[in-house]
Amino acid sequence: MTPATTLLPALLGLVTGLSLIIAIGAQNAFVLRLGIEGRNRVIAPVVIICAVSDAALILAGVLGMGALVQAAPVAMVVVRMLGAAFLVVYGLWAARRALRPGTLVVTGAPGGTGMRVAVGTVLALTWLNPHVYLDTVLFLGSVASQQGPAERWWWVGGAMVASVLWFTGLGFGARLLRPVFARPGAWRVLDGTIAVVMLALGIRLALGL
Template sequence: MFATFLQGLALSAAMILPIGPQNAFVMSQGIRRQYHLMIAALCALSDILLICAGIFGGSALLDRSPTLLFLVSWGGVAFLLWFGWGALRAALSAAPQQLQAQVNKQSRWRLVASMMAVTWLNPHVYLDTFVVLGSLGGRLASAERTWFALGAVTASTLWFFGLAILAALLSPWLNTVKAQRVINGVVAMVMWGIALQLARQNLHF
């Protein structure tokens, strides 16, 4: 059973480590020290729900509905392009201090809504949790499936809290105009790269 737990832990960690919308959002809130632990907790909770849904039957839903997978993927392409554009605007802003002040004025509920968007509108979340984790975990016996899911959600929870705390600790060095420009520029390029990859997969070339 412990081997199955480690398998779920390792696979989930491998998929969550690359920079994506969730990671970028958690990191940015950690750097600002603005509700970063709350955001990490909500991201972890969302991943727990998605991982369990994928492993305990959700993957079959996408397998039976190519149209749903198509809509999720192309909706995600549009979302990633929009997210990347927002990051690029922040990187190229002529008045980053003013832009930062506007960001800091966001209410807790607006941040929660943004977190929900970067999580539940991100197609990679469904591809990772439903297609990859779901297809592998769904083949296991009932008891092993539970341990696999436990390992996967443990990796997700540790990662989001670790990222938020580390970003907050590094805030004095990362919360500068130059660093923010670089971070936002990298996030924009990564988001557009993921969008291009998804589009190419959907167009089969």
């Protein structure tokens, strides 16, 4: 194979992966907040979990797990309701932080999100979101399957790289916003926005929209 025949599918996979990941969602909002808190010890494992989870889901789609997801509607309903409940609770938690300045996190303060809470939250936001199975397993899996046998894995590699680049940039690049979030008012706006996103997604999941 020539470099052109391998580079093109890899770039297509990269662009397709980014187009799905960059959309504002619960997972991105949570990673952004952790990044602004500036606790690299917590951010690193969260970024790794996000990237590895995406890679596993993309690989599952390519290997045909999408058909299994479609054949298990009851399981998807259970995941949907659990995900909806988690998002609503997290949204209310964010709303509480926004409405009560005493609960706000100050950048660099020791009261930021702890390791266990961060890891548990990102795992729930990733694996209890039924849309991740539809977007990553079904959609990306079907697009990858349309590639030629030789190009398919280059496309998959590009999509996986997209996850690594996005979550690394979001988690560690958010530190550039720290001067803005030195003011408690900025945290209130961020948490208010996160609350709206989480509650809207939770209600949408609960209603099956």
